[in-house]
Amino acid sequence: MLSVATWNINxxxxxxxxxxxxxxxxAPDVLCLQEIKCQEDQFPYKAFEALGYDQIAVHGQKGYHGVATVSRVPLREFSRHDWQDNGEARHVGIELPDHQGMxxxxxxVPAGGDIPDREQNVKFGQKLDFLERMTRWADKVDRPTLxxxxxxxxxxxxDVWNHKQLLKVVSHTPVEVDTLQRFKDAHGWTDIGREHIHDPERYYSWWSYRSKDWKVNDRGRRLDHMWASPQLAAQSTRHWLREDARDWEKPSDHIPLITEFDI
Structure with a gap:
């Protein structure tokens, strides 16, 4: 069995x-972190190593963005795609040689700013372009990939607390949803979260810091995902999330998701 977790740690x-x-x-075998907000030489390697996660791949950036994957099983870093096309640290790819080369x-993915219009908001256009570059990459994926x-x-x-109210809010607009669907179709990805937590069951991974009481208001959105190649998805045995982490001391506004595979 292999467990993989993902968490925008902020x-x-x-x-x-x-x-x-x-x-x-x-105790997941692999943890993928986003928005680490540090350069590679500032990453807390020793803290992870002390916890048994001594296999580490970091793509960092000063003050912003950045991703890192830590593991207690052997990994090899093999890719860093610049899907933003501007040098920002937003991706790192690894393979697990002891797990069928998974x-x-x-x-x-960029947040996209506040205005869902490419002409009025450069950041929104960059987000859509990022997804299009991901789509062209996905069309060529030929290995078991998560x-x-x-x-x-x-x-x-x-995936949102109120569909009608958020249709014009960045993260749930039709153009974003359609663009993400094209990415999904390019490789036939399986949305593992929704394979295990079936639509229309409530499933959120993010609650704004602006909410005075995130649990009472529960204005969440599912912004975090775990998608797998079809064959790999069939090997997923369990998927869950730690919603309580949103209430821990000095929390991220996102929570961790975990998937277990029989691989």
């Missing part, structure tokens, strides 16, 4: 105490 150094708690409680792609991370899109009506 600064790995600031939130190392809750990362340590998560690793001790869930590939784990860790990605942080792509995880903060996609910054909640595609289904049940």
């Amino acid at each position: 600064s790995v150094r600031l939130r190392m105490p809750i990362v340590e708690r998560f690793l001790k409680e869930e 590939v784990v792609e860790n990605v942080y 792509i995880v991370g903060d996609f910054n899109i909640a595609p289904l009506e049940s």
Whole structure:
């Protein structure tokens, strides 16, 4: 069995105490982090090594973005795609040689700003272009692959607290959902989360810091995803999330997701 987790941690150094708690409680074999917000030489390697996660691939950037994959099983880093096409650190790919050469792609899709219009908002156009570059890449994927991370899109009506109110809000607009669907179709990805937590069941992974009481208001969105190649998806045995992590001390606004594979 192999377990893989993904979590937009929103600064790995600031939130190392809750990362340590998560690793001790869930002990996934692999953890993919997004928005680590540090350069590679600033990453807390020793803290992860002390927890048994001594296999580490980091694609960092000063102050912003950044992704890292840590593991207690052997890994090999093999790719860093610039799907933003501007040098930002938003992807790192690794393979697991002891697990049928399984590939784990860790990605942080741009948020896209506040205005869902390419002409009025450059960031929104960059987000759509990022997804189009991912789509061209996905069309050529030929290995058992798991792509995880903060996609910054909640595609289904049940992935948001109010579908009608969010139709014009970046992350749930029709153009974003359609663009993400093209990416999904390019490789025939399976949305593992929704294979195990069936639509229309409530399933959120993010709640804004702006909400005074995130649990009472429950205005969540499913922005974080774990998608797998068809054959690999068939080997997933369990998928769950740690919603309680949103309530831990100094929490991220995202929560971790975990999938277990028989591989």
